[in-house]
Amino acid sequence: MKKLGVVFGCMLGILNAQAQQNADSVSAKPIPRKVKNVILMIGDGTGLAQWSAAQSKVPQKLHVFSLAEYLGLSLTSSSNNYITDSGAGATALSIGEKTFNYAIGVKSDSTPSFTLSELLHVKGKSTGLVASCGLTHATPASFYAHQPSRKMEKEIANDFYSGFIDVAIGGDYSLFDSSKLQKAGYDKFICSATPLQNIESTKFIAFYDTAKHPKKFMDGRGPFLRDASLCAIKNLNKNKNGFFLMIEGSQIDWGGHENDFNYVVSETLDFDSTIATVVEWAKKDGETLVIITADHETGGLALNGYDKNTKQAIGAWTTKQHTGIPVPVFAVGPGGELFGGVYENNEIFHKIMSLFP
Numbered sequence: 001m002k003k004l005g006v007v008f009g010c011m012l013g014i015l016n017a018q019a020q021q022n023a024d025s026v027s028a029k030p031i032p033r034k035v036k037n038v039i040l041m042i043g044d045g046t047g048l049a050q051w052s053a054a055q056s057k058v059p060q061k062l063h064v065f066s067l068a069e070y071l072g073l074s075l076t077s078s079s080n081n082y083i084t085d086s087g088a089g090a091t092a093l094s095i096g097e098k099t100f101n102y103a104i105g106v107k108s109d110s111t112p113s114f115t116l117s118e119l120l121h122v123k124g125k126s127t128g129l130v131a132s133c134g135l136t137h138a139t140p141a142s143f144y145a146h147q148p149s150r151k152m153e154k155e156i157a158n159d160f161y162s163g164f165i166d167v168a169i170g171g172d173y174s175l176f177d178s179s180k181l182q183k184a185g186y187d188k189f190i191c192s193a194t195p196l197q198n199i200e201s202t203k204f205i206a207f208y209d210t211a212k213h214p215k216k217f218m219d220g221r222g223p224f225l226r227d228a229s230l231c232a233i234k235n236l237n238k239n240k241n242g243f244f245l246m247i248e249g250s251q252i253d254w255g256g257h258e259n260d261f262n263y264v265v266s267e268t269l270d271f272d273s274t275i276a277t278v279v280e281w282a283k284k285d286g287e288t289l290v291i292i293t294a295d296h297e298t299g300g301l302a303l304n305g306y307d308k309n310t311k312q313a314i315g316a317w318t319t320k321q322h323t324g325i326p327v328p329v330f331a332v333g334p335g336g337e338l339f340g341g342v343y344e345n346n347e348i349f350h351k352i353m354s355l356f357p
């Protein structure tokens, strides 16, 4: 599988030529409002209980609740398990097919399949990834890598050098080779040395610091996710053909695995404040669709009371793993009307791609 990324990169060239042919022959379908940019925001492990737990902590309505124009439900099972992992969950969104647990950018028969990032890159858009975890972790990896297991971090990092991701911000500093990044045309930044606000580049990778993952929000990460999202948008938006950006609130899931209510709530509120900033930008732009969803729920969280002393809901957990309950899909902006209803997770890919015939 080691050379798969390189071979697959070459195949992109063929796809490029095909896309040009299609553009010449296809008559445009009517779309109610023009969509130029798509921002897909994934709260890992974020079901309705996680959103509601966060809501119980703050007096004002959550941004995700007040800004959403359309609401749907995504059914999250993988091809081989009622309970998905984050590899299969993100891959269903990125390639449009359900696959087996632990898979990254490959179909259920282990063959690689083009991701949203690759397909929209071919259509002339810039592509970006922002995560509050390592960039080879399952969710971001599913948008650029093609490997049979999420555990193959080195091979996953190697797939990044095929170069169709223009902007990537997150962790896993030590897994990315400086000379290979340079060869693939990337500027490289460390946020502690170069503040995100100062980054001006159309092709770069930026690391939170040199650790594997950015800190927990509770431990002082600060508004990294928000600032990274704005930095990605600012630089991706230099492309007049538009962009596709995936933003992950990565650690909501980790709080769920630890059955740590305050970890979940703090990460969810951080994600929600990022949503506010992203949607504010998108509304000003007017041609940007924002989709906010999850790959699955984590922890089987129930809210079965309210604590008047801590002034928040009381959480009860049913598992330290993921669950099979459907997760909400919130959409705002042009094309958002496609996301109402109840559908399988992989349909989200097809809904997005239908906006770019």
Ligand code: MG
Pocket (backbone or CB within 6 Å): 044, 086, 137, 138, 139, 140, 248, 250, 253
């Ligand atoms: Mg994740």
Ligand code: ZN
Pocket (backbone or CB within 6 Å): 045, 086, 253, 254, 257, 298, 322
């Ligand atoms: Zn998880």
